Amino acid sequence: MAEAEEDRRLEYCSAPPRTMPNLPPDMPLARQRAIIVNRSKWANGTQLHYTFLHGAPAQADVVREAFQEWKEIGIGLSFVEVDSPAEAEVRIGFVQGDGSWSYLGRDVLLQGQNERTMNFGWNLRSDHGRSTAFHEIGHTIGLPHEHQNPNAGIVWNEEAVYQYLGGPPNNWPRETVYHNVLRKLSPAEVEGSDWDPDSIMEYEFPSGLVRSPEAYRKGIFPPGTISKIDKEQVLMWYPALEAQVPRLKAFQSAALNLASGQQFNAEIVPDASRPYQIGTFGATDVVLVLFEDIGDGELRYLAGDDDSGEERNALIRIKLFAGRRYVARVRMQYAKDSGASALMYW
Incomplete structure (x- = not known):
């Protein structure tokens, strides 16, 4: 001292x-x-x-x-x-x-x-x-x-x-x-x-x-x-983010094989303005978060769901607008067995 x-x-x-x-x-x-x-x-x-x-x-x-x-x-x-x-x-x-x-x-x-x-x-x-x-x-x-x-x-x-x-x-x-x-x-x-x-x-x-x-x-x-x-x-x-993320298409699931603490990111650009559901599938505990790209790289938080400890999957119900860009992020908390799961919006 x-x-x-x-x-x-x-x-x-x-x-x-x-x-x-x-x-x-x-x-x-x-x-x-x-x-x-x-x-x-x-x-x-x-x-x-x-x-x-x-x-x-x-x-x-x-x-x-x-x-x-x-x-x-x-x-x-x-x-x-x-x-x-x-x-x-x-x-x-x-x-x-x-x-x-x-x-x-x-x-x-x-x-x-x-x-x-x-x-x-x-x-x-x-x-x-x-x-x-x-x-x-x-x-x-x-x-x-x-x-x-x-x-x-x-x-x-x-x-x-x-x-x-x-x-x-x-x-x-x-x-x-x-x-x-x-x-x-x-x-x-x-x-x-x-x-x-x-x-x-x-x-x-x-x-x-x-x-x-x-x-x-x-x-x-x-x-x-x-x-x-x-x-x-x-x-x-919180590793540095990848420059580009895959685009998620409606009604087509993206396979997730994540260990605890890992994350999957995907962009969503809907063809139609209407209510949507965005959800995960599999025996996992995850945090699912949705952001809207409001320009100049700024992502505004829209909604999120944490299914950790519950016998269900994460699900967001929200209206999305045609042509706008959204980013969904899935952070794995715990994955049973293989950790295989999926993300889809419909």
Whole structure:
């Protein structure tokens, strides 16, 4: 640390509890894990629209730059700033005293249209503030807290953690400390086997809070930037999109042979304006999303369906218009046996 630890008490992200699916207890564990670990992920190619509520203070530029840096990794997601909360999936506030936080991944879609999905409760125009912007956007694209990774093997001095975070400037109640620090994620909530102490999703902790591993008893000090492993992880979830996608013809199915986490993309250009159905077939759990191409490469979200954990297939019913271009995306959550399935519109 550059300053004496007793003089430097950081403010920490207080992420809201994650929404978990209500899965039957007798569901095979492999299927449960696939559904849970993929639940927070967006369909690759999604354009996430963000807006600043109640105006954008000068420090909003830090958030804009952080979105751009995530995009420049080469991921398939993109981020577009809009003026209206009604057009935004991501709604950003700067409510001081309410901490900094973001809902995890697609949980942002469960929040009311005028409610914040992300907040910054302190000045972002500092090294710590810039790291906070990267961190909260990491939550929005689906990354949980890294120090809660069950593979980290961290043994905490729990009462010291409660005391440290229960005091200023965080003043957290014990349940917030437990949820954001001490609670280990279920193995079903994480991918990979390694802990990344350099992750942007890792908190900085001073000496005296970690009992083991021995190397971190004097503290955990991530650099506050997007790490190499962070980049590898998000590129695995959201690889660069192919330049062209196949065109789906009405009443002709496209065969899908996808592993968990993989995705199929197809364009739809209807010959007639009328109500259509777009659906998947097969013993799978998928997220099906439909976008409309509104020009200049911008895809506007129209509808989606997630059949994960249910004994049915994803289905969208919607009116499409002749000559317009639409893009359907199918993200595989879990595939039974071979993973063979199909996508069709009719």
